[in-house]
Amino acid sequence: xxxxxxxxxxxxxxxxxxxxxxxxxxxxxxxxxxxxxxxxxxxxxxxxxxxxxxxxxxxxxxxxxxxxxxxxxxxxxxxxxxxxxxxxxxxxxxxxxxxxxxxxxxxxxxxxxx
Amino acid sequence: xxxxxxxxxxxxxxxxxxxxxxxxxxxxxxxxxxxxxxxxxxxxxxxxxxxxxxxxxxxxxxxxxxxxxxxxxxxxxxxxxxxxxxxxxxxxxxxxxxxxxxxxxxxxxxxxxx
Numbered sequence: 001x002x003x004x005x006x007x008x009x010x011x012x013x014x015x016x017x018x019x020x021x022x023x024x025x026x027x028x029x030x031x032x033x034x035x036x037x038x039x040x041x042x043x044x045x046x047x048x049x050x051x052x053x054x055x056x057x058x059x060x061x062x063x064x065x066x067x068x069x070x071x072x073x074x075x076x077x078x079x080x081x082x083x084x085x086x087x088x089x090x091x092x093x094x095x096x097x098x099x100x101x102x103x104x105x106x107x108x109x110x111x112x113x114x
Numbered sequence: 115x116x117x118x119x120x121x122x123x124x125x126x127x128x129x130x131x132x133x134x135x136x137x138x139x140x141x142x143x144x145x146x147x148x149x150x151x152x153x154x155x156x157x158x159x160x161x162x163x164x165x166x167x168x169x170x171x172x173x174x175x176x177x178x179x180x181x182x183x184x185x186x187x188x189x190x191x192x193x194x195x196x197x198x199x200x201x202x203x204x205x206x207x208x209x210x211x212x213x214x215x216x217x218x219x220x221x222x223x224x225x226x227x228x
Contacts, residue, residue: 030214031214033217035217042118042219042221043205043207043217043219044219045216045217045218048215048216088156088157090157092214101147101149101159101162102217103159104149104156104157106156
């Protein structure tokens with residue numbers, strides 16, 4: 001079942017601008033993760049934010065988590081052409097009693113115009 | 115190994131034939147996951163393995179799909195009597211264990227059923 005829903009589905013911006021992608025989910029989570037996918041193949045793990053955290057940074061990435069609204073955002077600052085990719089949020093609802101792994105949304109396709 | 119290795123990278127098969135997809139996870143990762151991604155879509159969970167525990171098969175789409183993991187390492191996903199709707203990229207990932215960790219993905223196997 002689809003847990004995370006990314007918004008927008010597609011985003012096109014100029015190089016150097018900031019890109020913001022949002023993710024909403026439905027059930028309680030242990031943590032939320034963001035991944036990048038180039039050319040429809042393997043995904044690369046970007047960042048993990050736990051349910052008791054509100055904000056996390058990694059280089060040009062900033063992730064926020066609002067568990068009361070069941071939403072997260074991924075901000076990429078000073079975008080580069082190499083950031084062109086699909087970005088997925090994934091929720092981890094694991095509670096120790098068995099799990100079906102991360103649940104992924106359908107992704108946001110980000111295009112950085114040079 | 116240094117990363118998650120999947121083989122073959124591409125597979126074209128005739129409808130009705132059986133196929134085997136292989137995944138070699140990162141050494142020391144006890145959790146292994148299989149996902150399927152159709153063109154332009156998000157990731158659909160298929161099955162996961164945690165150590166030597168019985169796998170969670172809740173995501174397998176039909177009884178034509180099966181998977182095993184030998185010796186807690188290499189995994190094989192088998193699709194019997196392939197159908198055209200089985201065409202997709204099959205992604206394998208591993209993590210230290212289930213819950214609370216990011217995944218490392220392989221590059222996937224692109225399966226085309228003709």
